[in-house]
Amino acid sequence: MSLRVATVITRLSGGAGTLALRGAAALDPDAHEVTLITGSGSLLRQAEEAGLETVVEPALRRPVAPAHDLLALHRLTALLRGFDVVHTHCSKAGALGRVAARRARVGRVVHTFHGFGFHRFQPAHRRRAYVAVERRLGRITDLALCVGGGVAVEAVQRRLLPPERIRTIGVAVDHAAPRRDEETRRRARRALGLAPDDVVVGAVGRLTYQKAPEHFIAALAALRRPEVVGVWVGDGEEAERVRAQAAAAGVRAVLPGERDDVVRLLPALDVFALPSRYEGLPLAIVEAMVCGVPVVATAVNAVGDVVVPGETGLLVPPHRPDLLAGAVAHLLDHPDRAARLAAAARERVAGRHEIGQLADALAQAYRAE
Known part of the structure:
Protein backbone atom coordinates (compact mmCIF):
# COMPACT_ATOMS: atom_id res chain seq x y z
CA MET A 1 0.00 0.00 0.00
CA ALA A 172 23.67 11.46 -0.22
CA VAL A 173 26.15 12.43 -2.91
CA ASP A 174 26.67 11.71 -6.57
CA HIS A 175 29.67 9.39 -6.70
CA ALA A 176 29.87 9.96 -10.46
CA ALA A 177 30.88 13.58 -9.80
CA PRO A 178 33.96 14.72 -11.76
CA ARG A 179 37.24 13.72 -10.15
CA ARG A 180 39.89 16.43 -9.79
CA ASP A 181 42.45 16.23 -12.59
CA GLU A 182 44.05 18.72 -14.94
CA GLU A 183 41.06 18.85 -17.29
CA THR A 184 38.33 19.20 -14.63
CA ARG A 185 40.53 21.70 -12.78
CA ARG A 186 40.93 23.82 -15.90
CA ARG A 187 37.20 23.79 -16.71
CA ALA A 188 36.20 24.61 -13.13
CA ARG A 189 38.62 27.50 -12.92
CA ARG A 190 37.40 28.90 -16.19
CA ALA A 191 33.82 28.75 -14.88
CA LEU A 192 34.89 30.74 -11.81
CA GLY A 193 37.00 33.25 -13.75
CA LEU A 194 40.26 32.04 -12.16
CA ALA A 195 43.70 31.78 -13.71
CA PRO A 196 45.35 28.36 -14.20
CA ASP A 197 48.23 29.30 -11.89
CA ASP A 198 46.11 30.69 -9.03
CA VAL A 199 46.39 28.89 -5.71
CA VAL A 200 42.78 28.33 -4.72
CA VAL A 201 41.35 27.71 -1.26
CA GLY A 202 37.59 27.33 -1.17
CA ALA A 203 34.46 26.45 0.74
CA VAL A 204 30.80 25.77 0.02
CA GLY A 205 27.91 26.74 2.26
CA ARG A 206 25.51 29.49 3.18
CA LEU A 207 27.19 32.71 4.27
CA THR A 208 25.77 32.61 7.79
CA TYR A 209 26.95 32.82 11.39
CA GLN A 210 26.96 29.02 11.58
CA LYS A 211 29.53 28.65 8.79
CA ALA A 212 31.83 31.43 10.15
CA PRO A 213 32.84 32.84 6.74
CA GLU A 214 34.59 35.74 8.51
CA HIS A 215 37.06 33.17 9.87
CA PHE A 216 37.65 31.93 6.32
CA ILE A 217 38.66 35.46 5.26
CA ALA A 218 40.73 35.92 8.43
CA ALA A 219 42.57 32.66 7.70
CA LEU A 220 43.31 33.77 4.13
CA ALA A 221 44.67 37.05 5.47
CA ALA A 222 46.83 35.18 7.98
CA LEU A 223 48.37 33.13 5.15
CA ARG A 224 50.01 36.29 3.76
CA ARG A 225 50.23 34.72 0.32
CA PRO A 226 49.17 37.07 -2.47
CA GLU A 227 48.94 34.18 -4.94
CA VAL A 228 46.08 32.60 -2.96
CA VAL A 229 42.49 33.20 -4.06
CA GLY A 230 39.63 32.41 -1.71
CA VAL A 231 36.41 31.05 -3.25
CA TRP A 232 33.19 30.67 -1.27
CA VAL A 233 30.25 29.18 -3.16
CA GLY A 234 26.96 30.08 -1.51
CA ASP A 235 24.84 33.04 -0.54
CA GLY A 236 23.41 34.35 2.71
CA GLU A 237 22.96 37.28 5.02
CA GLU A 238 26.71 37.65 5.65
CA ALA A 239 27.62 38.10 1.97
CA GLU A 240 28.15 41.87 1.95
CA ARG A 241 30.03 41.85 5.23
CA VAL A 242 32.35 39.13 3.95
CA ARG A 243 33.04 41.07 0.76
CA ALA A 244 33.84 44.18 2.79
CA GLN A 245 36.08 42.20 5.15
CA ALA A 246 38.01 40.69 2.23
CA ALA A 247 38.50 44.10 0.61
CA ALA A 248 39.69 45.64 3.89
CA ALA A 249 42.12 42.78 4.49
CA GLY A 250 43.48 42.85 0.93
CA VAL A 251 42.36 39.26 0.37
CA ARG A 252 41.51 38.07 -3.11
CA ALA A 253 38.06 36.55 -2.74
CA VAL A 254 35.56 35.25 -5.27
CA LEU A 255 31.96 34.90 -4.07
CA PRO A 256 29.93 33.50 -6.97
CA GLY A 257 26.76 33.10 -4.90
CA GLU A 258 24.55 30.03 -4.83
CA ARG A 259 25.22 27.64 -7.71
CA ASP A 260 23.59 24.44 -8.91
CA ASP A 261 26.87 23.10 -10.37
CA VAL A 262 28.91 22.84 -7.16
CA VAL A 263 30.40 19.43 -7.90
CA ARG A 264 31.71 20.74 -11.22
CA LEU A 265 33.34 23.71 -9.46
CA LEU A 266 35.05 21.76 -6.66
CA PRO A 267 37.96 20.54 -8.85
CA ALA A 268 39.09 24.17 -9.08
CA LEU A 269 40.23 24.03 -5.46
CA ASP A 270 43.67 23.15 -4.17
CA VAL A 271 42.30 22.91 -0.62
CA PHE A 272 38.74 22.82 0.71
CA ALA A 273 38.54 24.68 4.03
CA LEU A 274 35.33 24.92 6.09
CA PRO A 275 35.52 26.98 9.33
CA SER A 276 32.04 26.25 10.75
CA ARG A 277 31.15 27.01 14.37
CA TYR A 278 28.77 24.04 14.41
CA GLU A 279 27.57 21.52 11.84
CA GLY A 280 25.86 18.25 11.18
CA LEU A 281 27.68 16.28 8.51
CA PRO A 282 28.29 18.82 5.73
CA LEU A 283 27.31 17.59 2.29
CA ALA A 284 29.98 19.81 0.74
CA ILE A 285 32.82 18.10 2.64
CA VAL A 286 31.78 14.67 1.37
CA GLU A 287 31.41 16.04 -2.17
CA ALA A 288 34.92 17.54 -1.94
CA MET A 289 36.25 14.15 -0.86
CA VAL A 290 34.50 12.39 -3.73
CA CYS A 291 36.11 14.91 -6.12
CA GLY A 292 39.57 14.29 -4.62
CA VAL A 293 40.10 17.70 -3.00
CA PRO A 294 42.08 17.70 0.29
CA VAL A 295 40.01 18.96 3.24
CA VAL A 296 40.60 21.12 6.29
CA ALA A 297 37.63 21.64 8.60
CA THR A 298 36.69 22.47 12.15
CA ALA A 299 36.31 19.66 14.68
CA VAL A 300 32.60 20.07 15.34
CA ASN A 301 29.62 17.69 15.56
CA ALA A 302 29.72 14.96 12.88
CA VAL A 303 32.57 16.39 10.78
CA GLY A 304 34.93 13.88 12.39
CA ASP A 305 32.82 11.05 10.94
CA VAL A 306 34.56 11.62 7.63
CA VAL A 307 37.50 13.94 8.34
CA VAL A 308 39.73 11.66 10.40
CA PRO A 309 42.64 13.82 11.61
CA GLY A 310 45.82 13.05 9.76
CA GLU A 311 44.18 10.23 7.83
CA THR A 312 41.54 11.74 5.54
CA GLY A 313 42.10 15.43 6.23
CA LEU A 314 43.04 17.94 8.90
CA LEU A 315 40.86 19.24 11.72
CA VAL A 316 41.27 22.47 13.71
CA PRO A 317 39.24 23.93 16.59
CA PRO A 318 36.42 26.35 15.68
CA HIS A 319 37.07 30.07 16.25
CA ARG A 320 40.78 29.65 15.44
CA PRO A 321 41.39 31.13 11.97
CA ASP A 322 45.11 31.19 12.79
CA LEU A 323 45.15 27.39 13.12
CA LEU A 324 42.95 27.06 10.04
CA ALA A 325 45.53 29.11 8.12
CA GLY A 326 48.34 26.91 9.44
CA ALA A 327 46.61 23.71 8.35
CA VAL A 328 45.86 25.13 4.89
CA ALA A 329 49.48 26.28 4.54
CA HIS A 330 50.69 22.80 5.51
CA LEU A 331 48.69 21.18 2.71
CA LEU A 332 49.74 23.80 0.18
CA ASP A 333 53.40 23.36 1.13
CA HIS A 334 53.20 19.54 1.15
CA PRO A 335 51.27 18.59 -1.98
CA ASP A 336 52.28 14.93 -1.75
CA ARG A 337 50.74 14.62 1.71
CA ALA A 338 47.68 16.56 0.58
CA ALA A 339 47.26 14.10 -2.29
CA ARG A 340 47.57 11.11 0.07
CA LEU A 341 44.94 12.54 2.41
CA ALA A 342 42.63 13.22 -0.51
CA ALA A 343 43.07 9.68 -1.86
CA ALA A 344 42.38 8.17 1.57
CA ALA A 345 39.29 10.36 1.96
CA ARG A 346 37.95 9.33 -1.42
CA GLU A 347 38.48 5.68 -0.51
CA ARG A 348 36.76 6.15 2.87
CA VAL A 349 33.55 7.56 1.34
CA ALA A 350 33.48 5.09 -1.57
CA GLY A 351 30.41 2.91 -1.29
CA ARG A 352 28.97 5.15 1.42
CA HIS A 353 26.69 8.17 1.39
Whole structure:
Protein backbone atom coordinates (compact mmCIF):
# COMPACT_ATOMS: atom_id res chain seq x y z
CA MET A 1 0.00 0.00 0.00
CA SER A 2 1.37 3.42 -0.98
CA LEU A 3 2.19 5.83 1.85
CA ARG A 4 1.34 9.52 1.62
CA VAL A 5 4.43 11.35 2.89
CA ALA A 6 4.73 15.08 3.60
CA THR A 7 8.31 16.38 3.71
CA VAL A 8 8.37 19.72 5.55
CA ILE A 9 11.38 22.05 5.48
CA THR A 10 11.60 25.81 6.04
CA ARG A 11 13.96 26.57 3.17
CA LEU A 12 14.50 24.12 0.31
CA SER A 13 18.10 25.15 -0.30
CA GLY A 14 21.62 24.48 0.96
CA GLY A 15 22.85 21.14 2.23
CA ALA A 16 19.74 20.32 4.27
CA GLY A 17 17.44 21.18 1.38
CA THR A 18 19.53 19.15 -1.03
CA LEU A 19 19.46 16.11 1.26
CA ALA A 20 15.70 16.43 1.79
CA LEU A 21 15.11 16.72 -1.95
CA ARG A 22 17.43 13.85 -2.88
CA GLY A 23 15.81 11.58 -0.32
CA ALA A 24 12.26 12.41 -1.42
CA ALA A 25 13.10 12.01 -5.10
CA ALA A 26 14.85 8.66 -4.56
CA LEU A 27 11.92 6.94 -2.84
CA ASP A 28 10.06 4.26 -4.77
CA PRO A 29 7.14 6.16 -6.34
CA ASP A 30 5.00 3.01 -6.32
CA ALA A 31 5.29 2.84 -2.52
CA HIS A 32 5.40 6.55 -1.62
CA GLU A 33 3.44 9.63 -2.68
CA VAL A 34 5.64 12.52 -1.55
CA THR A 35 4.63 16.15 -1.18
CA LEU A 36 7.30 18.75 -0.38
CA ILE A 37 6.08 21.63 1.80
CA THR A 38 8.43 24.58 2.19
CA GLY A 39 8.49 28.31 2.77
CA SER A 40 10.92 29.09 -0.05
CA GLY A 41 14.05 27.80 -1.71
CA SER A 42 16.28 27.74 -4.73
CA LEU A 43 15.67 24.00 -5.25
CA LEU A 44 11.95 24.27 -5.97
CA ARG A 45 12.50 24.01 -9.70
CA GLN A 46 14.58 20.85 -9.24
CA ALA A 47 11.85 19.37 -7.05
CA GLU A 48 9.26 19.98 -9.75
CA GLU A 49 11.57 18.55 -12.41
CA ALA A 50 11.90 15.43 -10.25
CA GLY A 51 8.14 15.03 -10.44
CA LEU A 52 7.49 15.86 -6.79
CA GLU A 53 4.39 17.73 -5.73
CA THR A 54 5.45 20.96 -4.04
CA VAL A 55 3.54 23.33 -1.81
CA VAL A 56 4.93 26.75 -0.89
CA GLU A 57 3.69 28.08 2.44
CA PRO A 58 5.01 31.67 2.76
CA ALA A 59 4.25 31.85 6.49
CA LEU A 60 6.93 29.20 7.08
CA ARG A 61 9.92 31.46 7.65
CA ARG A 62 13.27 30.85 9.29
CA PRO A 63 13.51 33.67 11.90
CA VAL A 64 11.32 33.40 14.97
CA ALA A 65 8.24 35.54 14.22
CA PRO A 66 5.29 34.66 16.48
CA ALA A 67 2.54 35.97 14.22
CA HIS A 68 3.86 34.16 11.15
CA ASP A 69 4.68 31.06 13.19
CA LEU A 70 1.11 30.78 14.51
CA LEU A 71 -0.23 31.29 10.99
CA ALA A 72 2.18 28.65 9.65
CA LEU A 73 1.10 26.23 12.39
CA HIS A 74 -2.56 26.73 11.51
CA ARG A 75 -1.96 26.26 7.79
CA LEU A 76 0.34 23.28 8.23
CA THR A 77 -2.24 21.56 10.41
CA ALA A 78 -4.77 21.86 7.59
CA LEU A 79 -2.24 20.80 4.94
CA LEU A 80 -1.09 17.69 6.81
CA ARG A 81 -4.50 16.09 7.30
CA GLY A 82 -4.73 12.86 5.35
CA PHE A 83 -0.99 12.09 5.26
CA ASP A 84 0.35 8.82 6.63
CA VAL A 85 3.81 10.18 7.46
CA VAL A 86 5.16 13.65 8.15
CA HIS A 87 8.93 14.04 7.84
CA THR A 88 10.30 17.35 9.12
CA HIS A 89 13.74 18.86 8.67
CA CYS A 90 15.70 21.48 10.65
CA SER A 91 14.61 23.57 13.64
CA LYS A 92 11.72 25.82 12.57
CA ALA A 93 9.93 23.34 10.30
CA GLY A 94 10.80 20.63 12.80
CA ALA A 95 8.95 22.40 15.61
CA LEU A 96 5.94 23.68 13.70
CA GLY A 97 5.67 20.61 11.47
CA ARG A 98 5.74 18.09 14.31
CA VAL A 99 3.15 19.96 16.37
CA ALA A 100 0.95 20.39 13.28
CA ALA A 101 1.31 16.68 12.44
CA ARG A 102 0.08 15.65 15.88
CA ARG A 103 -2.80 18.13 15.69
CA ALA A 104 -3.69 16.68 12.28
CA ARG A 105 -3.55 13.15 13.80
CA VAL A 106 -0.88 11.93 11.37
CA GLY A 107 0.03 8.35 12.16
CA ARG A 108 3.85 8.65 12.03
CA VAL A 109 6.16 11.61 12.62
CA VAL A 110 9.83 11.49 11.61
CA HIS A 111 12.34 14.30 12.11
CA THR A 112 15.82 14.74 10.67
CA PHE A 113 18.47 16.50 12.73
CA HIS A 114 20.93 17.96 10.20
CA GLY A 115 22.58 19.57 13.20
CA PHE A 116 21.15 21.48 16.13
CA GLY A 117 19.81 24.98 16.71
CA PHE A 118 21.73 25.01 20.00
CA HIS A 119 25.51 25.19 20.25
CA ARG A 120 28.28 26.20 22.62
CA PHE A 121 28.63 29.70 21.21
CA GLN A 122 25.16 30.68 22.45
CA PRO A 123 24.36 32.12 25.87
CA ALA A 124 23.80 29.21 28.25
CA HIS A 125 20.20 30.14 29.02
CA ARG A 126 19.28 30.13 25.34
CA ARG A 127 20.97 26.81 24.77
CA ARG A 128 19.10 25.27 27.71
CA ALA A 129 15.82 26.62 26.36
CA TYR A 130 16.43 25.11 22.91
CA VAL A 131 17.33 21.74 24.44
CA ALA A 132 14.19 21.80 26.56
CA VAL A 133 12.06 22.51 23.49
CA GLU A 134 13.65 19.65 21.56
CA ARG A 135 13.03 17.26 24.45
CA ARG A 136 9.34 18.17 24.48
CA LEU A 137 9.16 17.75 20.71
CA GLY A 138 10.86 14.39 21.12
CA ARG A 139 7.77 13.16 22.96
CA ILE A 140 5.68 13.56 19.80
CA THR A 141 8.37 12.23 17.44
CA ASP A 142 8.28 8.57 16.48
CA LEU A 143 11.79 8.52 15.05
CA ALA A 144 14.75 10.89 14.76
CA LEU A 145 17.18 10.54 11.88
CA CYS A 146 20.54 12.12 12.69
CA VAL A 147 22.84 13.13 9.84
CA GLY A 148 26.15 11.76 11.07
CA GLY A 149 27.27 9.81 14.10
CA GLY A 150 28.39 12.93 15.98
CA VAL A 151 24.88 14.36 15.74
CA ALA A 152 23.32 11.08 16.89
CA VAL A 153 25.70 10.91 19.86
CA GLU A 154 24.73 14.41 20.97
CA ALA A 155 21.03 13.61 20.56
CA VAL A 156 21.52 10.64 22.88
CA GLN A 157 23.61 12.62 25.37
CA ARG A 158 21.05 15.44 25.47
CA ARG A 159 18.22 12.90 25.92
CA LEU A 160 16.23 14.42 23.06
CA LEU A 161 14.51 11.08 22.43
CA PRO A 162 14.79 7.59 23.89
CA PRO A 163 17.84 5.79 22.42
CA GLU A 164 15.74 3.24 20.52
CA ARG A 165 14.10 6.06 18.56
CA ILE A 166 17.37 7.58 17.32
CA ARG A 167 19.04 6.42 14.09
CA THR A 168 22.09 7.60 12.19
CA ILE A 169 21.99 8.32 8.47
CA GLY A 170 24.52 9.76 6.06
CA VAL A 171 24.37 12.41 3.40
CA ALA A 172 23.67 11.46 -0.22
CA VAL A 173 26.15 12.43 -2.91
CA ASP A 174 26.67 11.71 -6.57
CA HIS A 175 29.67 9.39 -6.70
CA ALA A 176 29.87 9.96 -10.46
CA ALA A 177 30.88 13.58 -9.80
CA PRO A 178 33.96 14.72 -11.76
CA ARG A 179 37.24 13.72 -10.15
CA ARG A 180 39.89 16.43 -9.79
CA ASP A 181 42.45 16.23 -12.59
CA GLU A 182 44.05 18.72 -14.94
CA GLU A 183 41.06 18.85 -17.29
CA THR A 184 38.33 19.20 -14.63
CA ARG A 185 40.53 21.70 -12.78
CA ARG A 186 40.93 23.82 -15.90
CA ARG A 187 37.20 23.79 -16.71
CA ALA A 188 36.20 24.61 -13.13
CA ARG A 189 38.62 27.50 -12.92
CA ARG A 190 37.40 28.90 -16.19
CA ALA A 191 33.82 28.75 -14.88
CA LEU A 192 34.89 30.74 -11.81
CA GLY A 193 37.00 33.25 -13.75
CA LEU A 194 40.26 32.04 -12.16
CA ALA A 195 43.70 31.78 -13.71
CA PRO A 196 45.35 28.36 -14.20
CA ASP A 197 48.23 29.30 -11.89
CA ASP A 198 46.11 30.69 -9.03
CA VAL A 199 46.39 28.89 -5.71
CA VAL A 200 42.78 28.33 -4.72
CA VAL A 201 41.35 27.71 -1.26
CA GLY A 202 37.59 27.33 -1.17
CA ALA A 203 34.46 26.45 0.74
CA VAL A 204 30.80 25.77 0.02
CA GLY A 205 27.91 26.74 2.26
CA ARG A 206 25.51 29.49 3.18
CA LEU A 207 27.19 32.71 4.27
CA THR A 208 25.77 32.61 7.79
CA TYR A 209 26.95 32.82 11.39
CA GLN A 210 26.96 29.02 11.58
CA LYS A 211 29.53 28.65 8.79
CA ALA A 212 31.83 31.43 10.15
CA PRO A 213 32.84 32.84 6.74
CA GLU A 214 34.59 35.74 8.51
CA HIS A 215 37.06 33.17 9.87
CA PHE A 216 37.65 31.93 6.32
CA ILE A 217 38.66 35.46 5.26
CA ALA A 218 40.73 35.92 8.43
CA ALA A 219 42.57 32.66 7.70
CA LEU A 220 43.31 33.77 4.13
CA ALA A 221 44.67 37.05 5.47
CA ALA A 222 46.83 35.18 7.98
CA LEU A 223 48.37 33.13 5.15
CA ARG A 224 50.01 36.29 3.76
CA ARG A 225 50.23 34.72 0.32
CA PRO A 226 49.17 37.07 -2.47
CA GLU A 227 48.94 34.18 -4.94
CA VAL A 228 46.08 32.60 -2.96
CA VAL A 229 42.49 33.20 -4.06
CA GLY A 230 39.63 32.41 -1.71
CA VAL A 231 36.41 31.05 -3.25
CA TRP A 232 33.19 30.67 -1.27
CA VAL A 233 30.25 29.18 -3.16
CA GLY A 234 26.96 30.08 -1.51
CA ASP A 235 24.84 33.04 -0.54
CA GLY A 236 23.41 34.35 2.71
CA GLU A 237 22.96 37.28 5.02
CA GLU A 238 26.71 37.65 5.65
CA ALA A 239 27.62 38.10 1.97
CA GLU A 240 28.15 41.87 1.95
CA ARG A 241 30.03 41.85 5.23
CA VAL A 242 32.35 39.13 3.95
CA ARG A 243 33.04 41.07 0.76
CA ALA A 244 33.84 44.18 2.79
CA GLN A 245 36.08 42.20 5.15
CA ALA A 246 38.01 40.69 2.23
CA ALA A 247 38.50 44.10 0.61
CA ALA A 248 39.69 45.64 3.89
CA ALA A 249 42.12 42.78 4.49
CA GLY A 250 43.48 42.85 0.93
CA VAL A 251 42.36 39.26 0.37
CA ARG A 252 41.51 38.07 -3.11
CA ALA A 253 38.06 36.55 -2.74
CA VAL A 254 35.56 35.25 -5.27
CA LEU A 255 31.96 34.90 -4.07
CA PRO A 256 29.93 33.50 -6.97
CA GLY A 257 26.76 33.10 -4.90
CA GLU A 258 24.55 30.03 -4.83
CA ARG A 259 25.22 27.64 -7.71
CA ASP A 260 23.59 24.44 -8.91
CA ASP A 261 26.87 23.10 -10.37
CA VAL A 262 28.91 22.84 -7.16
CA VAL A 263 30.40 19.43 -7.90
CA ARG A 264 31.71 20.74 -11.22
CA LEU A 265 33.34 23.71 -9.46
CA LEU A 266 35.05 21.76 -6.66
CA PRO A 267 37.96 20.54 -8.85
CA ALA A 268 39.09 24.17 -9.08
CA LEU A 269 40.23 24.03 -5.46
CA ASP A 270 43.67 23.15 -4.17
CA VAL A 271 42.30 22.91 -0.62
CA PHE A 272 38.74 22.82 0.71
CA ALA A 273 38.54 24.68 4.03
CA LEU A 274 35.33 24.92 6.09
CA PRO A 275 35.52 26.98 9.33
CA SER A 276 32.04 26.25 10.75
CA ARG A 277 31.15 27.01 14.37
CA TYR A 278 28.77 24.04 14.41
CA GLU A 279 27.57 21.52 11.84
CA GLY A 280 25.86 18.25 11.18
CA LEU A 281 27.68 16.28 8.51
CA PRO A 282 28.29 18.82 5.73
CA LEU A 283 27.31 17.59 2.29
CA ALA A 284 29.98 19.81 0.74
CA ILE A 285 32.82 18.10 2.64
CA VAL A 286 31.78 14.67 1.37
CA GLU A 287 31.41 16.04 -2.17
CA ALA A 288 34.92 17.54 -1.94
CA MET A 289 36.25 14.15 -0.86
CA VAL A 290 34.50 12.39 -3.73
CA CYS A 291 36.11 14.91 -6.12
CA GLY A 292 39.57 14.29 -4.62
CA VAL A 293 40.10 17.70 -3.00
CA PRO A 294 42.08 17.70 0.29
CA VAL A 295 40.01 18.96 3.24
CA VAL A 296 40.60 21.12 6.29
CA ALA A 297 37.63 21.64 8.60
CA THR A 298 36.69 22.47 12.15
CA ALA A 299 36.31 19.66 14.68
CA VAL A 300 32.60 20.07 15.34
CA ASN A 301 29.62 17.69 15.56
CA ALA A 302 29.72 14.96 12.88
CA VAL A 303 32.57 16.39 10.78
CA GLY A 304 34.93 13.88 12.39
CA ASP A 305 32.82 11.05 10.94
CA VAL A 306 34.56 11.62 7.63
CA VAL A 307 37.50 13.94 8.34
CA VAL A 308 39.73 11.66 10.40
CA PRO A 309 42.64 13.82 11.61
CA GLY A 310 45.82 13.05 9.76
CA GLU A 311 44.18 10.23 7.83
CA THR A 312 41.54 11.74 5.54
CA GLY A 313 42.10 15.43 6.23
CA LEU A 314 43.04 17.94 8.90
CA LEU A 315 40.86 19.24 11.72
CA VAL A 316 41.27 22.47 13.71
CA PRO A 317 39.24 23.93 16.59
CA PRO A 318 36.42 26.35 15.68
CA HIS A 319 37.07 30.07 16.25
CA ARG A 320 40.78 29.65 15.44
CA PRO A 321 41.39 31.13 11.97
CA ASP A 322 45.11 31.19 12.79
CA LEU A 323 45.15 27.39 13.12
CA LEU A 324 42.95 27.06 10.04
CA ALA A 325 45.53 29.11 8.12
CA GLY A 326 48.34 26.91 9.44
CA ALA A 327 46.61 23.71 8.35
CA VAL A 328 45.86 25.13 4.89
CA ALA A 329 49.48 26.28 4.54
CA HIS A 330 50.69 22.80 5.51
CA LEU A 331 48.69 21.18 2.71
CA LEU A 332 49.74 23.80 0.18
CA ASP A 333 53.40 23.36 1.13
CA HIS A 334 53.20 19.54 1.15
CA PRO A 335 51.27 18.59 -1.98
CA ASP A 336 52.28 14.93 -1.75
CA ARG A 337 50.74 14.62 1.71
CA ALA A 338 47.68 16.56 0.58
CA ALA A 339 47.26 14.10 -2.29
CA ARG A 340 47.57 11.11 0.07
CA LEU A 341 44.94 12.54 2.41
CA ALA A 342 42.63 13.22 -0.51
CA ALA A 343 43.07 9.68 -1.86
CA ALA A 344 42.38 8.17 1.57
CA ALA A 345 39.29 10.36 1.96
CA ARG A 346 37.95 9.33 -1.42
CA GLU A 347 38.48 5.68 -0.51
CA ARG A 348 36.76 6.15 2.87
CA VAL A 349 33.55 7.56 1.34
CA ALA A 350 33.48 5.09 -1.57
CA GLY A 351 30.41 2.91 -1.29
CA ARG A 352 28.97 5.15 1.42
CA HIS A 353 26.69 8.17 1.39
CA GLU A 354 24.91 6.92 -1.70
CA ILE A 355 21.45 8.11 -2.70
CA GLY A 356 20.08 4.56 -2.75
CA GLN A 357 21.23 4.06 0.85
CA LEU A 358 19.37 7.19 1.92
CA ALA A 359 16.21 6.01 0.12
CA ASP A 360 16.39 2.66 1.91
CA ALA A 361 16.83 4.38 5.30
CA LEU A 362 13.82 6.62 4.67
CA ALA A 363 11.62 3.75 3.49
CA GLN A 364 12.41 1.87 6.71
CA ALA A 365 11.83 4.96 8.85
CA TYR A 366 8.40 5.61 7.35
CA ARG A 367 7.03 2.18 8.16
CA ALA A 368 6.48 1.51 11.85
CA GLU A 369 8.25 -1.63 13.05
